[in-house]
Amino acid sequence: AQVSTLAVCAVDVALWDLAGKISGLPVHAMIGTFRHKIPVYASSEQHDSVDGYVEQALAVKDAGLHGYKLHPKQHWREDIAACQAVRKAVGDNFNLMLDSRSAYDLGEAVKVGRAIEELGFLWYEDPLPITDIYNYAKLRESMDIPVMATE
Incomplete structure (x- = not known):
């Protein structure tokens, strides 16, 4: 069975969000980068x-x-x-x-x-x-x- 690219993207975002909630950190901090201005x-x-x-x-x-x-x-x-x-x-x-x-x-x-x-x-x-x-x-x-x- 082939999985939709959109479904994979949605699961990826959901897993990052879940990891952030569990760790109490924003996703950018888990990845190790952030900015004060963009x-x-x-x-x-x-x-x-x-x-x-x-x-x-x-x-x-x-x-x-x-x-x-x-x-x-x-x-x-x-x-x-x-x-x-x-x-x-x-x-x-x-x-x-x-x-x-x-x-x-x-x-x-x-x-x-x-x-x-x-x-x-x-x-x-x-x-x-x-x-x-x-x-x-x-x-x-x-x-x-x-x-x-x-x-």
């Missing part, structure tokens, strides 16, 4: 145009937040164009991330990943369907940008 970023909605992402990213930067995560339309060429336009608008010293919401096949995911890697994005989130673990491994081998997946 950088904050804004997460976009889907915009009708590239200009919508640019305007929102500039507003986020002007508001003093530390970064901006794009959720583009899920068409790889248009998504790259949106990422390029936002990077150009905010400059090289502002954190950008991409959440593709499981939109691509492996070939498209590699193209987008390489493009945002060149643009200096911090991470690449959910480029492939969440159950495609095999291709996530292949994707990860083909680039250096951190790949976040299977929430």
